[in-house]
Amino acid sequence: QEQISQELLLNQSKSLAQKDWTGTHFEWSGRVREVLQDVFKISEFRHLQLSAINATLSKQDLILVMPTGGGKSLCYQLPALVSQGITLVISPLISLMEDQVMQLRKLGVGAEMLTGSTKREENTRIKNLISKGPASEKPKLLFVAPEKLAKNKSFMSFLQNLHRANGIARIAIDEVHCCSDWGHDFRPDYTFLGVLRDLFSDVPIIGLTATASNKVIADVQKILNLQGCLVLKAPFNRPNLYYEVRPKTAVQKDWLEEVADLLSAEFKGQSGIIYALSIKDTEELATGLRERNIKAGWYHASMSPELRSKAHTKWLEGKLQVIVATTAFGLGIDKPDVRFVIHHSISKSIENYYQESGRAGRDGRKAKCILYYRFADYFRLSTLVFAQQTGLQKLSHMLAYCTEPIKCRRELVAEHFSDTWGQGDDCKSMCDHCRRPRSSEQVDVTKHCISVYRLIRNALENETKLTANMLFDLWYGKGKPALRLKDIPAPTHSREYMENIVAHFISEGFVKEDFNFTAYSTTSYLKINTAGQQKLDAGYRIKTIVAVKAKRPSSPACEVNGKKMKA
Numbered sequence: 001q002e003q004i005s006q007e008l009l010l011n012q013s014k015s016l017a018q019k020d021w022t023g024t025h026f027e028w029s030g031r032v033r034e035v036l037q038d039v040f041k042i043s044e045f046r047h048l049q050l051s052a053i054n055a056t057l058s059k060q061d062l063i064l065v066m067p068t069g070g071g072k073s074l075c076y077q078l079p080a081l082v083s084q085g086i087t088l089v090i091s092p093l094i095s096l097m098e099d100q101v102m103q104l105r106k107l108g109v110g111a112e113m114l115t116g117s118t119k120r121e122e123n124t125r126i127k128n129l130i131s132k133g134p135a136s137e138k139p140k141l142l143f144v145a146p147e148k149l150a151k152n153k154s155f156m157s158f159l160q161n162l163h164r165a166n167g168i169a170r171i172a173i174d175e176v177h178c179c180s181d182w183g184h185d186f187r188p189d190y191t192f193l194g195v196l197r198d199l200f201s202d203v204p205i206i207g208l209t210a211t212a213s214n215k216v217i218a219d220v221q222k223i224l225n226l227q228g229c230l231v232l233k234a235p236f237n238r239p240n241l242y243y244e245v246r247p248k249t250a251v252q253k254d255w256l257e258e259v260a261d262l263l264s265a266e267f268k269g270q271s272g273i274i275y276a277l278s279i280k281d282t283e284e285l286a287t288g289l290r291e292r293n294i295k296a297g298w299y300h301a302s303m304s305p306e307l308r309s310k311a312h313t314k315w316l317e318g319k320l321q322v323i324v325a326t327t328a329f330g331l332g333i334d335k336p337d338v339r340f341v342i343h344h345s346i347s348k349s350i351e352n353y354y355q356e357s358g359r360a361g362r363d364g365r366k367a368k369c370i371l372y373y374r375f376a377d378y379f380r381l382s383t384l385v386f387a388q389q390t391g392l393q394k395l396s397h398m399l400a401y402c403t404e405p406i407k408c409r410r411e412l413v414a415e416h417f418s419d420t421w422g423q424g425d426d427c428k429s430m431c432d433h434c435r436r437p438r439s440s441e442q443v444d445v446t447k448h449c450i451s452v453y454r455l456i457r458n459a460l461e462n463e464t465k466l467t468a469n470m471l472f473d474l475w476y477g478k479g480k481p482a483l484r485l486k487d488i489p490a491p492t493h494s495r496e497y498m499e500n501i502v503a504h505f506i507s508e509g510f511v512k513e514d515f516n517f518t519a520y521s522t523t524s525y526l527k528i529n530t531a532g533q534q535k536l537d538a539g540y541r542i543k544t545i546v547a548v549k550a551k552r553p554s555s556p557a558c559e560v561n562g563k564k565m566k567a
């Protein structure tokens with residue numbers, strides 16, 4: 001019997017969760033095995049696949065949570081061939097649907113797809129084939145874009161007619177976290193899917209996602225009207241991934257040197273991804289790496305589909321060692337031997353970081369995830385995400401992950417997802433902190449917060465708002481003399497050390513941001529949180545953990561073909 005974590009019981013009814021879905025005693029069990037081997041040419045199920053298939057064939061509504069590459073698609077593709085009627089698959093990306101339709105057709109399975117841009121004749125052909133076609137030619141799966149449902153009454157009416165004729169076997173909602181803005185990829189059209197549970201009341205729904213957080217799952221259940229439904233969740237620890245956070249220099253040239261060195265030594269002959277924040281960054285960084293003899297390409301959403309697909313293919317074929325991409329390079333990437341994922345700047349949230357870095361090491365061999373952190377990057381992101389409902393809160397979790405001085409990176413992610421590790425499944429020195437444990441101490445940083453408050457207040461009295469950068473300049477005795485305060489001495493610690501402390505004030509809410517628009521950009525100024533000031537006035541002490549000796553951890557060599565590579 002598969003393990004069920006205690007927390008998951010919060011999301012679902014106990015009797016469902018405790019039922020054994022793994023068996024081969026169901027009326028469809030023989031047929032399931034046959035289809036697995038004869039159609040999909042697969043000999044064994046992976047973890048949770050059989051349970052998910054049995055549950056959905058039992059007409060249970062279900063949410064399946066499995067890491068990317070875990071094999072979620074099979075859990076609706078296979079039942080589609082066992083059930084009467086069509087399986088409706090809702091998916092957020094046309095490229096993801098195209099890939100699946102192509103693969104299914106190669107296996108001899110009838111599959112069609114409809115999106116907002118499907119031509120009228122094609123639309124009619126597919127609808128006719130589904131409702132009036134000869135049984136042997138009727139497609140078993142129909143892939144639809146969410147906007148096709150949300151914005152197309154005639155299509156909804158087609159589905160209702162089909163349903164009256166018992167023609168819909170099941171509804172699969174891929175990347176189901178897209179309906180929650182707690183996830184990392186909110187799509188407004190997905191919220192419309194909440195009507196499906198009522199409209200097609202006897203049709204089982206299966207939602208699939210790689211987003212593990214219980215908060216997101218609960219939100220998805222609420223939005224889709226699947227409260228209490230069965231949740232099957234695979235373990236999320238990726239034991240073969242090495243996680244590391246490195247400080248990023250302010251000078252781009254130095255970063256390029258460091259990364260070019262990494263790619264031509266430790267990662268020589270290996271393939272990977274560098275994630276960058278902006279389109280401009282991807283092109284600049286890739287160009288900089290090329291100038292340093294690295295075969296680098298770029299990938300972002302403003303390229304034409306042809307150019308994007310060309311870059312993707314060159315990378316898949318190994319003609320490019322690295323692709324420098326915005327997060328547009330993501331969903332649907334299925335290259336098993338990605339040996340490194342480097343982040344040039346922090347992600348928007350821990351969910352995003354887990355997804356993006358998780359594209360490394362799909363083949364199960366060791367791979368490295370290196371995140372370059374610089375305090376200034378936090379503000380580049382905060383000005384992008386502040387308008388999203390939970391944007392700043394999620395970003396502050398990411399900030400806390402980056403500035404955490406000692407704790408295991410894996411443990412931080414696990415805590416975030418309220419995940420339970422499998423028994424005895426620890427980090428095994430596969431993160432920077434576990435590899436080089438540092439001593440730490442708790443320090444009282446209240447006086448620093450008071451200094452920050454005073455500098456901000458003094459600037460305001462001089463009709464100036466402070467960005468974080470301006471604040472640090474003043475604190476260290478630079479910047480406008482009128483804004484400096486003589487009785488606030490320059491910190492004795494490094495700027496990096498003090499930045500971590502101010503990062504703590506931000507993630508704990510003592511310092512807030514004040515966003516100001518110009519025609520071309522948004523600027524984040526620091527402001528005092530009145531509630532924070534009141535706490536300090538009442539004698540509250542702010543404490544935080546710092547590493548005693550900040551030493552950069554060295555990283556282990558990666559394995560290539562079973563042999564250790566020298567760094």
Ligand code: ADP
Nearest residue numbers: 042044045046066067068069070071072073074
């Ligand atoms: P996900 O949607 O969970 O990211 P996919 O469904 O795209 O993952 O599957 C990833 C890959 O794993 C695909 O190439 C798929 O064919 C393969 N796969 C799925 N299940 C199995 C299995 N039981 N045995 C071997 N390969 C599998």
Ligand code: MG
Nearest residue numbers: 069072073174
């Ligand atoms: Mg998938």
Ligand code: ZN
Nearest residue numbers: 408427431434
């Ligand atoms: Zn660790």
